[in-house]
Amino acid sequence: MKNILVYLESTNNNLKRVSTEIATAACKIANGAKVTGILINSNSDIAHQASKFGVSEVILAAAPKIELHSSTAVAQIIADTAKEIAADCIIFPANSIGLEVAPRIAIKLDAGYIADCIELAADGNNLIAKKPVYAGKAVVKIKCETPVKVLSLRPNVFVAAENPTNVEIKDKSFDLSDSDLSAKVTNIAKNEGKLDVLEADIVVSGGRGIKGPENYHLIENLAKTLGGAVGASRAVVDAGWRPHSEQVGQTGKTVSPALYVACGISGAIQHLAGMNASKYILAINKDKDAPIFKNCDYGLVGDLFDILPKLTEKIQKAKM
Amino acid sequence: MNILVCVSRVPDTATRIIVGSDGKSIDKNGVKYIVNPYDEFALEEGLRLREKNGGSVTAITVGTDAATDVLRTALAMGVDKAILVKGDEPTDSYYVAYNIAKIAKEINPDLIILGRQSIDFDSFQLPSMLAEMLGMPSVSVVSALKIENGQVSAERDVEGGKETVACSLPCIISAQKGLNEPRYPKLPDIMKAKSKPIDTREAEKTEPKTSIIGMEIPSKARAGKVLEASDANIDEIVRLLKEEAKVI
16 A cells, blocks of 8 residues: 545544544554545644644645535545545544545445554555454454555554654635535534543443443443443333433444443343453453453442442542 | 435354354354344435435345345335345455445445444445545544535544544445434234345456454453452452553
8 A cells, every 4th residue: 555544623622532543553554654634624733633643745635615514525535635645545433424425435445444543454455344243243354355445443442542643734625615515514513521332442332231220320320430421221212211312232232442341231132242352351240141241351249229329439538 | 405325234243153164254154134223214314305305215235046035124224225236245345345436436426424434344434435536525533414405414433532524425424323213013914015126236356455354252361250249359459450551
């Protein structure tokens, strides 16, 4: 590969963590290839932050017509840029934007696309990626067969490493047509102060054992004390106790935090699939034979209504 | 409104995955197959839009003869037509998208609905790929959908919140859990669906853009330190979280 293009994003005037991860991953497979970043409607501060992670050129794309976000317009800008710099590998984060835009780029550039990669290996023009399938029950090795390659990388998997370099910043404005903007975001509603299970370092989930939505504050308190996000099992979501955006498992989200705490979750195969990539797993359940205890690093057998307040308090003390 | 719903046939979520003798696909022995769960939301949404606005719903799948069963389920739920694009078992999404796009160009749907992802390969790529091939706007991972006078307003789940996306028909929507509550087909409808015609077409082969070269089952050795929840043991777990896992 000669030219790698990475799609970068910022939040609150900081380069997103996932962007530092994919920039680092790009540098690792570069082997002499140039790593260029693209930032849409951003600024040179963010470009300088990207240079700390090995990005030697940043294209600051100005497209005011996008306003909030437009998957079709972003796809057009990236495809045009990729052609202009003769990019042979385009890397996205496997998040809500990347997963939606990357397949469009693959079609526009007649490229092979590998989604949700967790490991990359490049040798000359060959690129092989590993990706989880069946919600993580298995992992496949996939070879990209085309000269131009498109990848999306799973957040929280590739470790960002600083690799400061000089950066050349290029401003470029894009005058978009109405057809470029055929799908346009008109409103964004953030869950204020709420961490998403996909982005959090720690996830605390509740299962049927929590008995009702009125007891969920026990889960929330532990999550808050650990600085983590609140998750839920399918049973809890299907019962309407929690929103489906919190569901972890095969028909929910597949998470890979540093710590996953399963409270009152028995450990059905669909749930295990969604969290088995976590670095550490702590299980709390009253049934010592629950399958979750065969898939955990740490376990506490007992009544969660007794354990959770104590555990939360002890963690609070341990932090001081 | 003419609606096309793409369905895929996947192993039941309770399946324990074992690598087959070729070393790159699953051992299919004893595996039960189902309609991809997210495609059930897509089918339900298609049926509800037809009930409200008239028109027809066509279900389509790409695969071998075995995939007929998911089309029968779609027919039992109430779709008007079913198309099997018959060919090799799909190994790359491009092949599936290419063959569905070909049929879509022929039947000109106002709306194409899919599940947000197929729970076998979990690639989330078919909706946008198909949209790009057909020159249509698309919205992925939609949990609420409004269509009025050809204008679409779709709410989609993003990290830490929701986005509202506007576009016009024709367009492509991928369904997220929460979009609706899929109906269960009734027994008489299941029986009737067995004799309904399935329009079978030949799939066109495409050059593989990606190839699977191996499959493995991830195995992570876990310490499995399971303790009775005494006060002293809770202290021990807190110590391990702090000193070993380093998360406190």
